[in-house]
Amino acid sequence: MAATFLSRFGRSLSCISRRGFSTSCDDKLLLPTGKSMNLYSAINQALHTALETDPRAFVFGEDVSFGGVFRCTTGLADRFGKSRVFNTPLCEQGIVGFAIGLAAMGNRAIAEIQFADYIFPAFDQIVNEAAKFRYRSGNQFNCGGLTIRAPYGAVGHGGHYHSQSPEAFFCHVPGIKVVIPRSPRQAKGLLLSCIRDPNPVVFFEPKWLYRLAVEEVPEHDFMLPLSEAEVIREGSDITLVGWGSQLSVMEQACLDAEKEGISCELIDLKTLIPWDKETVESSVRKTGRLLISHEAPVTGGFGAEISASIVERCFLRLEAPVARVCGLDTPFPLVFEPFYMPTKSKMLDAIKTTVNY
Amino acid sequence: MAVWLVRSRTFVHSLSKKMGFLGVYPSRSSWDASFMQYSSSSSAILSLVDNRYGSRPYGFFDNSATRFLVPRFKSTEPERDLDSQHIKEDEEDHDQALDFPGGKVPFTSEMSFISESGDKRVPCYRVLDDNGEPIVSSNFVQVSKEIAVKMYSDMVTLQMMDSIFYEAQRQGRISFYLTTSGEEAINIASAAALSADDLVLPQYREPGVLLWRGFTLQDFANQCFGNKADSGKARQMPIHYVSKNHNYFAVSSPMATQLPQAVGVAYSLKMDGKNACVATYFGDGGSSEGDFHAALNFSAVLEAPVVFICRNNGWAISTPTEEQFRSDGLVVRGRAYGIRSIRVDGNDALAVYSAIHAAREMAVREQRPILVEALTYRVGHHSTSDDSTKYRPLNEIEYWKLTRNPVNRFRKWVEKKGWWSDKDDSELRGSIRKQILQAIQIAEKTEKPPLADMFSDVYDKQPSNLQEQEKLLRETIKRHPQDYPSYVPV
Structure with a gap:
């Protein structure tokens, strides 16, 4: 197979x-x-x-x-x-x-x-x-x-x-x-x-x-630190957090949002546990808004953990509810995959909704 | 039926080739010295298995403290001969075979299914009869007086520790306990037959292995009482012992998870060219787990020196073996994985000692896994949370406890040897009892480990989420000290 x-x-x-x-x-x-x-x-x-x-x-x-x-x-x-x-x-x-x-x-x-x-x-x-x-x-x-x-x-x-x-x-x-x-x-x-x-x-x-x-x-032997998130794109209006392949979709969404005048900060979490709360927190303190995206089903996904942690730490600083653009709560479907996926357009909609909340 | 007739003919033929085997092999203590000699000549150990190819040259080592006497050896694997004979005949008859990975497979015009069971159950190797008399024709590893007395003393110690710790649990002094009653011989004799360098991945009913290796009564008590002297830092339930110094991995409650790990440990020994193997223990219930299958298959394919020791004690909590599997126990499964195996009377300390001794020598020397099924009985309840009289008859328990008691049987033998007396026995029991009671008293008085031990060792270093949680918890304790046990130092 x-x-x-x-x-x-x-x-x-x-x-x-x-x-x-x-x-x-x-x-x-x-x-x-x-x-x-x-x-x-x-x-x-x-x-x-x-x-x-x-x-x-x-x-x-x-x-x-x-x-x-x-x-x-x-x-x-x-x-x-x-x-x-x-x-x-x-x-x-x-x-x-x-x-x-x-x-x-x-x-x-x-x-x-x-x-x-x-x-x-x-x-x-x-x-x-x-x-x-x-x-x-x-x-x-x-x-x-x-x-x-x-x-x-x-x-x-x-x-x-x-x-x-x-x-x-x-x-x-x-x-x-x-x-x-x-x-x-x-x-x-x-x-x-x-x-x-x-x-x-x-x-x-x-x-x-x-x-x-x-x-x-680099062809030589090098290591990148664990439990350190990385801001891969700086912005001021909303923080986007993701990992793995989803970041490429998120990066496209950032570019499209920029065309509409929205400045997105994009963070690659890299290590999910133990995760770098501080980097996400300081970004959200700056932007006041947070969107998390992953392919896994939204319910019980790691986005929920990030959302809860950041709400605990940044409640008064948040200007909109935390948005999650994730996989749906179905088994991963074959023909319906395009419908299931957290796509760029879904993300762009969520970015706009959050920024205009 | 026609097939069977052919087979029985070849069976007689193959049996005739099996007679008259003789061999001797050295003890572990002389192993290092004799290793070269063995690797350069045909192996007596190998002969134990492959005797159908004819008898092997003698070997004899006078410096051996113990010696494996093999006046006559009956193959436990007649079927293999039978199959190979059968194949040969078919090849001759038809001159047709399928070239297939693993060797030629003969064609046959007979549509016959392999039987789900053998004609008879696989016999059980024993050395001592129920009266502690050595069976005349038995082949076994001689045990020195020193080893025999230590084996007996440790079996008695294990028994006494079990009964006193069990009572301590009943009195509410420890939260849980689990006895080894009925399985003292497997515990102690297998430990005695292993080398101290052999690594042990236990299930949970093998504290005797630790006892043999020098884990003290105080160490046992400290673990069961969960005090700061417990080397596991009081994080696990009673009886979940661990000791790196004794090459004894941590007991883990989930069934059979230690088995595939044992293969990984053994693979490392193999890579390092160590003169050691892994011994891993499990029960009849554990053999139903996927990890059991995984481990046996991996060990065979990766040729890892593991001795799998199954304590087939008849019961997995309340589930009898008839409801656990339909095979003839565990021993028959070895061949399905390509693993050499033996069934042994688990209540016969000398038989267990000999079988494990031979198994570990083969595992190390030939770099291969061996499966040992020890037939025994769990005389005690599964644990202090169980009442086994609810699911099994009292007379069954009594029979195994009295008639087939492994400690009594071994005692008869050491007494007949003139190595042990009633006086020795009462002195030993008096002294052990005193030591256990004292160990309990000390363990009970020793304070619990500090709160910091709750947060350490999750990772090599404490990550920020744990630092934060520890700080928060300490603040909460300050506000609500009444919510927390005062015996844990904060």
């Missing part, structure tokens, strides 16, 4: 124009050896770096050996050997359980779940085991070397089980971190940080952008 999916994915992408991303911070990092690449290549480069710099790093999961269904692990097995880069049986709870044990022995266990939609059999291992491993042992044991990578999100034709954004489930779990990059450079820098962070991390990769997003990515 995955292979079929991949070829269909490839076809559909070819008819969409490539879209670049601006990364405002640390531009000097790009200059010396920056190379234009897409997101899956950036992930691949990060994995190369991780394996190269730490002999105790391992990469494994379903179909990882030949390069993975999204090609993220291309070339790794050849370069680092079958004992460090290998296929596992088709069993997500086994992959994560195995990864926890491996990480508990002081290794960097980089586990791939082929699609975020299939992470649920591993939910128990993540929630009851990985997240509590350090706490329950009084810090005698930890599985901090664990990083779980999983492609998430809509791609235009993925239906129920190749489209979901399950991040909110994991944001309810003290003890793990949840990180989502928006672009190739972010993906490389954040993934390396996740792999080297001494805590278990769930790293969701925006699969829509694997081939679509292209930007300059």
Whole structure:
């Protein structure tokens, strides 16, 4: 199924124009050896770096050996050997359980779940085991070397089980971190940080952008900080908060809003837990308005948490209700995907409503 | 039927090839010294399994403290021979086979389904009969006086700790307890057969492994009372022990989650070329979990040195094994995953010791998983929250408690050896009782861990949301001290 999916994915992408991303911070990092690449290549480069710099790093999961269904692990097995880069049986709870044990022995266990939609059999291992491993042992044991990578999100034709954004489930779990990059450079820098962070991390990769997003990515080993949000576009009228592939939609909405005289500030949260409340708070204190957008269903989504936290902190400063432009509360639909999605127009409407409240 | 006739013919044929096996292999203590010799010659351990290829050369190590005597070994895997013979004949008959991953698969014109069960149940390996007499033809690892006495003493200690801690719970002094009654032999004998470097991923009814490794009665009491001396920082319910010093991972309540983790730990040992394996424990109930399947399959495919030890004690809380699975217990599942397995009398300490000893040697030397199913009985209630007389007959419990008691059986054997007397026994019991009562008193008096321990170790460093919450909580405590237990230092 995955292979079929991949070829269909490839076809559909070819008819969409490539879209670049601006990364405002640390531009000097790009200059010396920056190379234009897409997101899956950036992930691949990060994995190369991780394996190269730490002999105790391992990469494994379903179909990882030949390069993975999204090609993220291309070339790794050849370069680092079958004992460090290998296929596992088709069993997500086994992959994560195995990864926890491996990480508990002081290794960097980089586990791939082929699609975020299939992470649920591993939910128990993540929630009851990985997240509590350090706490329950009084810090005698930890599985901090664990990083779980999983492609998430809509791609235009993925239906129920190749489209979901399950991040909110994991944001309810003290003890793990949840990180989502928006672009190739972010993906490389954040993934390396996740792999080297001494805590278990769930790293969701925006699969829509694997081939679509292209930007300059430094070829050297670099890391981007976790739990630090980034203001990727400054504005004065409204704050927009999002993560992952949704940011590209939000950026388009910002441009359109600008044409109508509305100045939007756009924030990439990057790490969902523990999240950077301070950056969002200070932006909302400035703009007085907040819009959150994600692909996952609106009810119980992580947007609700951000909304509640910011209302607690900025109640008197808010000039309009917090807006959420999110996925709808249906299973992720196939034919109806265009109706389900938090699109640019929906967002533009919400921006205008909020600003004119 | 026609198929069966063919098969029984080959069965007789294969049995005749199985006789007359002899072999000896060294104890763990002499393992390092003899490792090279073993790796350069054919392995006696391997012979235990693959004896159908003929008998192996003898090996003998005089410096062995303990020694595996194998006067005669009967294969527990006749069916494998049977199958391979069968395949051969078919190949000869038809000269046709399907080239398929994993090897040639012969074609057959017989439409026959593989039976859902064997003709007989898989036999259970034992060394001592119910009277503690060694069975004459039994092959087992000799146990020195020192080890035997420690095994017996630790079994008694475990029993006494269980009964006193259980009472402490009944008196409301601790919140929860769970005994190991009836499973003392599996606990202690398996621990004795492992090396101290072997890592243990427990379920929860294996405190005896920790006891064997030197976790003190005071350590046990501190955990159960949740005081500041508990190395787990009083965050888990009683009996959820953990000790890095003893290579013992934290007990986790969810069933079987430790099993796939054990494979990951073992894979790391394999990568590091360590002379150690992982021992992981679970029950008959745990074997129904998806994690059990995941772990066995992963361990076989990744060739990880794990010894899976199933305590098949008949009951998962109130669910009997007939309502848990329809296979002949656990032992038969090994082969489905490509894992070598053995069934052992879990109430026979010598049999458990021998089987685990052999299992861990094979796991380490051959870098492969082994499945051990120990047949036993949960004599106690599931936990202090359970009354097992509501779902099982008293006489069944009594039978296992008295007639098949593993501690009494082992005591008879050590006594017959002249290593133990009634006087030794009463002295031991008197001393242990005193130590346990004292440990409880101390644990009860030791203060609880500070509030700061609630917020640490969620992550390696405390993130801002937890800093904020800790600060808020401390302010709330100042305003409403009456809402909070005074025994937790703020």
